[in-house]
Amino acid sequence: MNQQDELGILRPDQKQRPEGMLHYELYYRDTQSPWMVFIHGAGGSLVTWKHQVREFRYLFNLLLIDMRDHGKSKDISPAYDDYDFEIITDDIIDVLNFLEVERAHFMSLSLGSIILQKLHERRPQMVRSMIMAGGVFKADWKIHLFAHSGKFLSYFLPFRWIYDMFSLIVLPRKNHQPSRRLFRLQSQKLSPTEFLKWLGLYRDFFKVVKRFYRKKLETASLVVVGSQDHVFIHAAKRFASKQAHLAQLAIIEGCGHICNIEQARQFNSIVLSFLEELDLGRVAFPAPANLD
Numbered sequence: 001m002n003q004q005d006e007l008g009i010l011r012p013d014q015k016q017r018p019e020g021m022l023h024y025e026l027y028y029r030d031t032q033s034p035w036m037v038f039i040h041g042a043g044g045s046l047v048t049w050k051h052q053v054r055e056f057r058y059l060f061n062l063l064l065i066d067m068r069d070h071g072k073s074k075d076i077s078p079a080y081d082d083y084d085f086e087i088i089t090d091d092i093i094d095v096l097n098f099l100e101v102e103r104a105h106f107m108s109l110s111l112g113s114i115i116l117q118k119l120h121e122r123r124p125q126m127v128r129s130m131i132m133a134g135g136v137f138k139a140d141w142k143i144h145l146f147a148h149s150g151k152f153l154s155y156f157l158p159f160r161w162i163y164d165m166f167s168l169i170v171l172p173r174k175n176h177q178p179s180r181r182l183f184r185l186q187s188q189k190l191s192p193t194e195f196l197k198w199l200g201l202y203r204d205f206f207k208v209v210k211r212f213y214r215k216k217l218e219t220a221s222l223v224v225v226g227s228q229d230h231v232f233i234h235a236a237k238r239f240a241s242k243q244a245h246l247a248q249l250a251i252i253e254g255c256g257h258i259c260n261i262e263q264a265r266q267f268n269s270i271v272l273s274f275l276e277e278l279d280l281g282r283v284a285f286p287a288p289a290n291l292d
Contacts, residue, residue: 012061012099020077021098022091027053027062034128035101036060039092041110041134042198043163043187045071048109051264055272060105065095067115069194071186083197084204085118092119096126105275107131109260110232114205117212120219129278130221131271134257136232137239138213146231147202159195163187170231170257179258217243222274224267226255248274 013028025046036056040048046064056062066073068083068091080087092115096104105128108116113132120127146166153162164184171180190198221243225236233251240249250270255263 022076022095023066023072024095025064027057029061033061035063035104037063037104037106039065039108039112039115040067041112043183043190045186047186051261052268055268065092069190071189082200085115085208088115089118089122103128105129110134110136114208118208127219130219133224133260134229134232135223135236137209137235147205150199151202154196154199159192173228173256176256179256179261213239217246220278221247223247224250224259224270226257226259227251227253228255229257
């Protein structure tokens with residue numbers, strides 16, 4: 001039986017997750033600690049954040065979520081034939097409402113940054129800050145090609161081949177290999193049908209990033225990218241330059257797309273410095289980034 005605290009209020013980590021809700025894991029400290037919510041990328045799982053949990057659990061209440069069809073989030077209700085970002089965001093909001101998380105720092109990776117952008121569009125009051133690792137922003141020709149070619153190839157190739165090929169395109173170098181291997185292992189939990197539903201998000205993808213890119217940012221944000229993130233880095237630089245009043249850009253040299261894994265110690269240091277300055281009310285935003 002669940003135990004209640006002295007006030008008779010059920011703590012978030014003592015609540016029984018309802019059937020049909022996303023799987024999540026909690027590292028709960030106390031009512032005074034700020035919340036941090038983690039949103040992984042397509043094909044990933046909450047395991048993506050293992051290096052962050054080790055350090056951040058002593059400072060924050062952590063909520064790690066497996067997106068629909070990923071990790072242990074199977075048979076999520078209601079079921080849909082196709083997905084859009086409204087559905088994916090609803091899943092997260094259901095978890096936040098259930099755990100009574102009213103406001104939090106949010107950390108996302110890759111496609112998770114678009115989910116975070118959609119969440120911010122719908123519930124800006126929930127978002128204390130946005131931390132986007134390998135963030136995906138304005139859809140340039142590379143991202144258009146990436147999305148449309150995936151849908152085209154799905155008619156001819158097994159989804160496993162497509163995922164492995166794209167992971168090699170995004171993470172091509174030898175030092176990217178551990179990140180590439182981890183994501184390939186996690187993606188094996190996706191069925192072909194589930195993969196195609198997530199691939200179908202490309203129809204909604206362009207509208208979400210376009211709105212977020214054009215709107216003046218009102219929430220302090222940190223974008224962390226690797227200098228070798230050749231597919232997404234230029235759009236991230238342009239976003240940070242355009243939103244320089246509230247967006248800070250950090251580039252980790254010699255690092256690929258999955259920067260929170262490949263250079264975990266440096267990534268954590270950058271994030272914690274940002275949050276410390278934010279808490280003290282003196283985040284220093286740099287001059288617009290070089291767009292070369």
